[in-house]
Amino acid sequence: MSDMSRPGVIHDLGYRHYDGLREGTPAIARTLFVTGLRHVYGLGRSGKSKVMPFLLLAMSVLPALIVVGVVVLTGLDSLPVSYADYTNQTQLLVSLFAAAQAPVLFSRDLRHRSIVLYLARPLSAPVFAVMRWLSLTVALWLFMAVPTLMLFIGAMLSGLDKSDQVTQLLKAVVLQTLLALLIAGITGLISSVSLRRGFAVVGSVMALIVLTGVVTAVQAIAAEQDADSASTTAGLFSPWSLYSGLANAWDAGIDTFVPVDGAWAVAYALVALLLAAACLLALVARFRKVGSR
Amino acid sequence: MAVVTGERTGQAPVITTAGLTKHYGSVHALTDLTVDVGEGVTGLVGANGAGKSTLIKILLGLLEPTGGHARVLGHDIEHESQEIRRLVGYMPEHDCLPPDVSASDFVVHMARMSGLGASAARERSADVLRHVGLDEERYRPMGGYSTGMKQRAKLAQALAHDPRLVFLDEPTNGLDPAARNDMLRLVERIGSDFGIAVLVTSHLLGELEQVSDHVIVLDGGHLLRSSATGDFLQRTGSLLVEVVGTETERDRLGEALAQRGLVCRPRGAMVAIDPPPSELAQEGAAHDLIRDVAAELGLGLMRLQPDRGHLEDVFLDGAPRV
Known part of the structure; x- marks a missing residue:
């Protein structure tokens, strides 16, 4: 073209086809997972949406730092709180984090109907739902694992027995993973049904915080009345009491009103797994239904 | 189907x-x-x-x-x-x-x-x-x-x-x-x-x-x-004619053409002529007739064109199937 030499001219190249690499479904699913995980923490979103997740994370890490400081300075011979119990003590923060961030992954696409654009692409509705669930699960797990790791580092710095600490840490990590699966399922399901963010948050708070409060009260009263099995049974009805019950049964450093042992431990584990599976199946069904509309 | x-x-x-x-x-x-x-x-x-x-x-x-x-x-x-x-x-x-x-x-x-x-x-x-x-x-x-x-x-x-x-x-x-x-x-x-x-x-x-x-x-x-x-959008066989003037001129042309055996109806400012009968069917015969009639009446021919179909006609012709 003769006018190529003229500076400052934008040449319209016309439409260019793409004949480069196209990734398969697993790679697309992985991209969706990573994007979802980033979005839970507000990364790749507006500055405002980073405030809530990181504020909550800072609040849940701060006590761990204080504990570490105390242990290192005073030279205690054990951590004043076990790894599993630390998560239990900061359960309000974990619950708030899940309630506030689940709508990011499960309400937005449905409310704005952009889900249709996803489902018109290679990923199917069930894969989409599972990937969203995994994103939230991992995000929640990280939220619990960061302060746990701080505590562990502190314990190592103050020279506590390594094998003891590692055992306790691994137990806590397994329990936290189970808890993350549960909470992600529950809050994800609530958010995918109540599409208004406010309702979703309130619903999740009801399910995680209020319900746990009620269960704890019932457990305490039953234990007070020496109705041990009633107290343990009540513990089946909230993810947090399942968590602490299992931790108690597994000797991971959480005290419950009535020790959970024997068949009860199996029942707790079964209920936790079934609940997580049921939530996931419900999520898949929900996205399948939306996809066909 | x-x-x-x-x-x-x-x-x-x-x-x-x-x-x-x-x-x-x-x-x-x-x-x-x-x-x-x-x-x-x-x-x-x-x-x-x-x-x-x-x-x-x-x-x-x-x-x-x-x-x-x-x-x-x-x-x-x-x-x-x-x-x-x-x-x-x-x-x-x-x-x-x-x-x-x-x-x-x-x-x-x-x-x-x-x-x-x-x-x-x-x-x-x-x-x-x-x-x-x-x-x-x-x-x-x-x-x-x-x-x-x-x-x-x-x-x-x-x-x-x-x-x-x-x-x-x-x-x-x-x-x-x-x-x-x-x-x-x-x-x-x-x-x-x-x-x-x-x-x-x-x-x-x-x-x-x-x-x-x-x-x-x-x-x-x-x-x-x-x-x-x-x-x-293909041709329907009909013709559209427009002459200089108002509706009065349009109607004068229409009536004169009708007397010569063409089926006419007004459409907007134009006269729409149905496909001509067999005696006028050969190439250009209808066009010549229209030209002659306009000349006899002293009307200025502005437009003489074949009519085309519209997509809308599909709905009119192909009565809804049940």
Whole structure:
């Protein structure tokens, strides 16, 4: 073209086809997972949406730092709180984090109907739902694992027995993973049904915080009345009491009103797994239904 | 129902359906649809509820048909819908854009969801946004967009992965006349310059008349007609005559022509003449007669042209099938 030499001219190249690499479904699913995980923490979103997740994370890490400081300075011979119990003590923060961030992954696409654009692409509705669930699960797990790791580092710095600490840490990590699966399922399901963010948050708070409060009260009263099995049974009805019950049964450093042992431990584990599976199946069904509309 | 493919021989059809049916309980959204769609722009016309969106969703594999078969780009919709969704783009009718994300970020993300790598997705989305005409505003959150800009962003995400076929569901919906024209030109370019097959729906026949090579007309879930746009607009054999002056002159000409054995009726400022009877059927005879009559009456002939059909006539002629 003769006018190529003229500076400052934008040449319209016309439409260019793409004949480069196209990734398969697993790679697309992985991209969706990573994007979802980033979005839970507000990364790749507006500055405002980073405030809530990181504020909550800072609040849940701060006590761990204080504990570490105390242990290192005073030279205690054990951590004043076990790894599993630390998560239990900061359960309000974990619950708030899940309630506030689940709508990011499960309400937005449905409310704005952009889900249709996803489902018109290679990923199917069930894969989409599972990937969203995994994103939230991992995000929640990280939220619990960061302060746990701080505590562990502190314990190592103050020279506590390594094998003891590692055992306790691994137990806590397994329990936290189970808890993350549960909470992600529950809050994800609530958010995918109540599409208004406010309702979703309130619903999740009801399910995680209020319900746990009620269960704890019932457990305490039953234990007070020496109705041990009633107290343990009540513990089946909230993810947090399942968590602490299992931790108690597994000797991971959480005290419950009535020790959970024997068949009860199996029942707790079964209920936790079934609940997580049921939530996931419900999520898949929900996205399948939306996809066909 | 007959298969009507127009003049599409030589190349494999982009979409073929055979007896495609979708019933929701007693509601028959689509009944026994057998049709072929080729390259270029194909218009899918029908009133609201005629089954246009249902057809697109079935072809995308988002809805299961009650009966029948279909292939898109050579892939069966029942068993290979994932492969189909890799190769097609879809612009839905309704709003589907998150308000707090910029068009740029959104199109990149959607390109990645179609399997493009990070850098390829960025490059493609910049390209595509330029083609649809979103400039500086691509970096603003889409919540603040006008309807026209939203439609462009929706179109951009459908093209982001360079599909071989795009389904555009009512792309001109809610646009003002200028934006509507821009969108139609864009649709035309996608079919011709971009070389991407287009299936575009509209409830406005006139729009599709302008841009599509082929038109499929649906009515109440039934195929009313499928043929090249040219066939819809072919000469009807009638003539249109216009003379200088007002309605008085028009009527004088009409009456004089009627006396000579032509069937006339007024249409606007013109006289519409039905196909001439056999004695005047040979080439130019009717034209000569009209010229002579106008001269005798001392009227100035302004226009004498063959009448053409309109897409609307399909609905008038082909009385709705049940």
